[in-house]
Amino acid sequence: MAGTDQTRKDEALREAGPAVILVAPQLGENIGTAARAMLNFGLTDLRLVRPRDGWPNERARAAASGADEVIDGARLFATTAEAIADLDYVIATTARSRDMVKPILTPETAATQMRVAFGAGGRAGLLFGPERTGLENDDIVLADALMMVPVNPAFASLNLAQCVLLMSYEWHKAGDATEAARIEYPQTRPATKEELVGFFHHLEGELDRFGFLKPPEKRPSMIRNLRNMFQRAVLTEQEVRTLRGVVAALTRRYPKGEGPPD
């Protein structure tokens, strides 16, 4: 039974994603917005090392805008070493490079590396330092790698929650199956090529009839340009029908209800 409990605990931790460890955070607001950013991307394991204003912190809860499960589940530690004791792979976020030989990762690579750690059955975590000063070297030494966000060097001041947001976003992205680009068709479907070509023939027949596709030597390229234009629009079945209606309407000999002049 103990084995099952352990399995359940492991699964819960796995679903929590990488731990976010805030070392000596100063403002409750930043803890709250960090918690919100975490939950936006499915992370829930928040750990606090000596938050300046103590814990719990009502300002943190307010700023979390409903990410209560992260705030309520946050754990308090006296030292960074204790906060990361159960983790296998820890990345320290830093705004400047340190005189320390460690791999320096982008948020994207950091996310991949953490996924690798998780995939191997381990647990990963992200260390963030206090707002003003960043992590101390004694904390950074405990990490396996450093992470720096490539920013505009002329304006590099990312705040704590933004940094947590970017990392959480990359973590989520690395495991996300959302298509990079897709099209949704509410109440309709993409036009088949047959429908599209049917429309082309309709249109071109009418254009021929109205003497538009002239001179003859230009006809092929004119048709190509027209077709290409509609092609690029990725029309739906409904839109093709609409366009056929437009052509039909425009090519009536006389406006509706009017006959030929007597």
Add this chain to the structure above:
Amino acid sequence: MAGTDQTRKDEALREAGPAVILVAPQLGENIGTAARAMLNFGLTDLRLVRPRDGWPNERARAAASGADEVIDGARLFATTAEAIADLDYVIATTARSRDMVKPILTPETAATQMRVAFGAGGRAGLLFGPERTGLENDDIVLADALMMVPVNPAFASLNLAQCVLLMSYEWHKAGDATEAARIEYPQTRPATKEELVGFFHHLEGELDRFGFLKPPEKRPSMIRNLRNMFQRAVLTEQEVRTLRGVVAALTRRYPKGEGPPD
């Protein structure tokens, strides 16, 4: 000369990156934090359509935390159509899919598409709606594509500035040449394999001498494990020297300054 002026203007716009168009933003704070997020990733072309509290807005300036060039350069428009009139490719950000047939992009693909537009000599922009309600369909219709951030569906409330941050980040990333992972070597360099192997021989020779690598049939695998461990540490030249010093120190017959017993 007019041509040169135009070229200069084009270049300035190009350096400004894609335009960020905030439609009817409600809170000055959000305009400010959005401006800050833009500048963090090198974007400077901010456009405001009917900001609720008017413009300029001191709360926006305060929240921008020094991103004054974005705040000062922000332009005011009465309609979305006017705000995007000079752009070639516009992406509308939205939290939910709309009954509209348009490509839906992730932030990453959106950034790539905007880079394509820029590469082709065009200008791209990102439309963001008011905090509470998002963009109206009449504004979305003007866009070439939609962008949705893949978030935790159980907690999807990204705020305006966070959304701007993610898009700006992806834009910057798409044009950024930062290596995905690198190691910096302050005042030193990676150890050559020769240096590393020299250390291995030193260590293994001493371990042999001290009878550690036994029984003989286990010797190869013990050596492999040891070497692998040091290998994985990606040692510097200096560290290899330090380790050799450690081995040398540990294998002295007697502690320093002490000779053999008389």
